[in-house]
Amino acid sequence: MEQAFNRQRINMISWLSYFFTGALVSTLGIVIGPVSQAFGKDPGFIGQMFTLMNIGLFLPIMVSGVLMRKFNPGKQLITGSAVSVLACIALFLMPTITMFGIGVFLIGASSGIMMSIGSYLVVRINEDPKKRSANLILTDFFFALAGVVLSLLLGYLFQHGASWLAMYGVMAVLSLAMIVLCVGQTFPSIPQAAQTTMATETEVTRWGMSVWVLCFALFAFLLAEPIFTMWLPSWLKSHFGMAADRAAFYITTYWTVKSIGLFVNQFTVRFVKLRTYLLLSAFVGLMCLAVAANSADPMLILVCAGFFGFCNSGLFSGIMSYGSLQVSNSPPTLTSALLTLGTLGTLIFSTLSSLVYSRYGLFWALNSATVAYVFLLLALIFAAVNSKAEALEQQPAR
Template identity: 30%
Template sequence: MNTEMSLKNKVILTLTCYLCYFYTANVILVTGAVMKPLSEYFDNSNIGFAFTFINVAMWFAIFIIGFLMIRFSIKLLLIIAVIIGVLSSLITYISPSMFTLKILLTCVGLTGGLFMAIASYMIVHIYNDHKVRAMNVIFTDFFFSFGGAIIPIFAAYLITQNYEWYTIYAILQITAIAILVLVIFSDFTILNRHSCESKKQASLNFSSWNFSLYCIAFAAFLFLLAQLTMTSYAQTYFQDILGWGTIDANKPLSYFWTAQCIGLFLSPLITRKIPLKFILPSFMVVSTICLCCIIYIPNIDIVLKAAIIFGLFNCYIYAGLLAYGTFQMENSPPTLITTILLFGTTGTALSTTTGAFINKYFGLVTVMHSVIFFYLISFILIVLAVIYSKESKTENLLGH
């Protein structure tokens, strides 16, 4: 019984993981709502460049967290992450300025990156059974999407009630406080034990990776590069190339995000019944076909239907890749999942630059062609990952 977590503790740790993803969505996706108030407050139309601090800080946090988890307890790291986020918001609330804004964005980026990486690692090591693990890893993404669905609306409401931008960021730290309470009352013994078992694998030793892991990592990179490029340029494509009005051009992405949220909510039912080695390639095929319909068929009714199906199937891929990567090693070290996360985060970070470069030199239509190309290469990599998988069979026998 010493090596088993009680059901209550397992539930608390799992809820902590969900809230970590919810917090990360809060601080990232509130950007659109606060951009205009920030521009007006500082009288600076180029305030959007300040949000680069969040992306860079998140990338750095994910880069170093694997090493930190080897040297420090997960409980301590979560507490420190909460302190960083809450303290920076408090300082900015007391003394709002461009300087403290940059500090705030850097700190919430660090906190969000730490939360997301630690939560992914925790989910992997809380659940041994592959189907239960996959279910929970994917379901964490539901909380990210859920945060993305409600936080912009919540922030917009606060703005209409004349709340300042720094007050909104302070309110968002309520989630961090909730995480702190859960962390204090949780037992992290088994997770720290996993860290101890993995110390000998602490470095990013790519030579220990099998071919499947390389395919998974690069598939994650290309998948997020493609998805974020598509969501960034799709509305402009529908308006400028297909000639749709503003309202119609907004509908496909709205339907897509709503369907993703629904798909992730239903993910526990899907992943309990269907193994990831089937979900990843088959769902990727459906997603790619729907994406082609969205881009190459100008009929709005077909596009909207394709956007719904696209969202329902597409939502499983990235989190599924994270989970499937952990199947390739027994007692996977902290650096494994954080490295796959790092590949995905790099794809996210490069999507804006890549899309802008292609658009500038080759045009908007080529941007959308490149999205299809990235999806196809990602699909090929996923198929290769499944074919060359070294998935541990023993973990399935360990139970929940």
């Protein structure tokens, strides 16, 4: 029998898990400058150091299906959050380049635990396809909200001489908040059918090509977006001579408009076909990204960054939802596969773009986001043409 659990508190845990990850990932473009200055290193080198954070983020997501079957989600969240708090304290006590690498790896691992469990919880407690899409978008709203809040806060603090450690003080506070939410909370159980190897293998063989193409689409999205937010401030400061707080305002605008779009689009997907929504958003988003990364007009870049944020607002959660709808009674392994393969983009974005920066310069580091977004649009077109979701929706419930 399913244990009773507090849905509102489960939702809050999911929202905080995405807020935490958003705070960690969306602010790299703002943090990279102060960290580079503190350690006397090139931004390209620090960008590659952040790969350790991305590896830490990726590893728990990769094994999340196994972890959730063996360990209580609440215990995982509390343990990961405690490790994050200790890592932040260690950074304050020993602010060296070595401890920085270890610290961001451990904080990234905590983020990976939060994001994988947060994503599954939303899918688990929302069986209706439209409600699932809407709630995934609402959860993703908190990822964008973190980008708004932290971009404003850190841009102001760094402009007024704050240490890079301010960022990790914030992460420690968020980790403590997660511990408080999880203590005493009952979590939904994992369905028994998902725990047998034979059943899992059967499910995997029936997923179809569209699922794997949507995994690639998530990969391309999670490659393009963080590259854009990571290198745009550096491009604005270098090419237009902007102050740090003004360059940070462009990223704040991106996340502000994205958060507005996420709030609006949780209702949009209830009335517009998800396939149409994804294709239109990706097409317009590509146009905005291309202009923002190549324009010589700062005001036009700001406008396009905002529109790009709106177009991106429902893509991550929309692709997650569309992937889960390719299979009837979507299993946890499908959510885990989408998130794992998609997060490969998060894993490599800083390394890949930093290598491009070192070899070809800042312009192409930024435009590697445009290239990735082209692949995202192509993948969505292919998946839409070969989708099973619409046919499954027409089938009568058994």
